[in-house]
Amino acid sequence: MLDSGCRVLKGRVILRLLLIASLGFVALPALAQAQAAPRVEPGVVYATPGGWFEAAMFYVFGGLAIASALGVCVSRSVVRMATWLFFALGAVSILYFLLAATFLAAIQLIVYVGGVLILLIFGVMLTSQSAWVRFTPTRTNLAVASLICVGLLICLMSVLAGTDFGPPSATSIGTPVEAIGRRLLTHYLVPFEIAGVLLMIVMVGAAHLARQEKN
Amino acid sequence: MLAIGLIHYLIIAAVLFCAGVFTMVTKRNAIGILIGVELVLNSANVNLIAFDRYHGKGAMDGQIAALFVIVLAAAEAAIAVAICMNFYKNLVTVDVDQGDALRG
Numbered sequence: 001m002l003d004s005g006c007r008v009l010k011g012r013v014i015l016r017l018l019l020i021a022s023l024g025f026v027a028l029p030a031l032a033q034a035q036a037a038p039r040v041e042p043g044v045v046y047a048t049p050g051g052w053f054e055a056a057m058f059y060v061f062g063g064l065a066i067a068s069a070l071g072v073c074v075s076r077s078v079v080r081m082a083t084w085l086f087f088a089l090g091a092v093s094i095l096y097f098l099l100a101a102t103f104l105a106a107i108q109l110i111v112y113v114g115g116v117l118i119l120l121i122f123g124v125m126l127t128s129q130s131a132w133v134r135f136t137p138t139r140t141n142l143a144v145a146s147l148i149c150v151g152l153l154i155c156l157m158s159v160l161a162g163t164d165f166g167p168p169s170a171t172s173i174g175t176p177v178e179a180i181g182r183r184l185l186t187h188y189l190v191p192f193e194i195a196g197v198l199l200m201i202v203m204v205g206a207a208h209l210a211r212q213e214k215n
Numbered sequence: 216m217l218a219i220g221l222i223h224y225l226i227i228a229a230v231l232f233c234a235g236v237f238t239m240v241t242k243r244n245a246i247g248i249l250i251g252v253e254l255v256l257n258s259a260n261v262n263l264i265a266f267d268r269y270h271g272k273g274a275m276d277g278q279i280a281a282l283f284v285i286v287l288a289a290a291e292a293a294i295a296v297a298i299c300m301n302f303y304k305n306l307v308t309v310d311v312d313q314g315d316a317l318r319g
Binding site: 054055058062065066069070072073078081082085088089092095096098099100101103104107108111112115116119120122123124126127128135136137141142145146148149150152153156157160165166168169179180183184188191195198199202203205206209210 | 218219220221222223224225226227229230231232233234235236237238240241242243244245246247249250251253254257260261264265267268269270271272274275278279281282283285286287288289290292293294296297298299300301302303309310312
């Protein structure tokens with residue numbers, strides 16, 4: 001039991017190192033884009049047509065995201081699911097980098113990979129006698145669910161294939177954090193404050209829900 | 216094929232969404248259902264940011280909406296894990312099929 005736990009821990013360390021190493025590659029297109037982009041207005045990066053490197057990065061990490069999502073679907077043990085989710089979240093954050101949303105990508109890594117995933121692992125630890133406990137769904141459940149999901153996917157794909165989104169707007173894409181912060185504190189001030197109140201309520205509520213009853 | 220456009224990201228988001236829905240429907244572990252919810256929220260975020268990049272006109276509305284989604288997802292995960300712990304305290308399992316005390 002202890003031995004398998006150690007192996008899992010070592011595996012997770014290796015996974016994390018792999019993700020950090022892959023993040024090094026992400027810096028390359030970002031740097032290339034920063035140099036290639038004509039700076040018409042200070043502080044605003046303009047969209048440039050993507051080259052082969054962007055396409056390669058997209059196919060590698062988009063494929064990784066899809067494969068990890070399917071891994072979440074098929075794995076039975078919840079620890080395996082969490083590991084696959086880790087890969088999926090990391091790949092999606094790299095897609096955010098490719099979409100020039102660098103701040104969102106960093107937030108995705110910090111909040112999801114660093115926070116929510118750890119929370120889920122703690123949840124697994126605190127709510128089972130063994131981390132490898134598994135509940136198998138019935139065959140009918142699986143059949144109906146896969147029927148519904150494949151149908152949904154086919155519907156979505158046919159809608160996407162039949163929709164013309166028009167030419168992409170050739171305007172700027174605002175990536176600097178300063179612009180996001182300015183927008184957040186002017187145009188989106190009320191939702192921002194409501195989100196702050198919500199987070200406080202959640203903090204108190206979670207502490208209340210999870211506390212130990214006295215004797 | 217080489218030029219990555221909006222549609223490529225939308226396809227990835229659609230696959231992530233369907234995988235998340237499948238996970239939510241089939242898993243009986245409460246934490247597993249939470250993982251499915253996270254996948255669904257992530258696919259919505261990919262959509263928001265892709266539309267912001269290709270049709271956003273520089274207003275960053277999509278990015279800020281995605282930011283709020285991330286905030287809500289973190290809050291939801293915290294509450295849901297607390298609920299799972301209470302569930303476990305009461306039933307000594309996290310199998311959601313066992314939590315049928317409220318059925319009519």
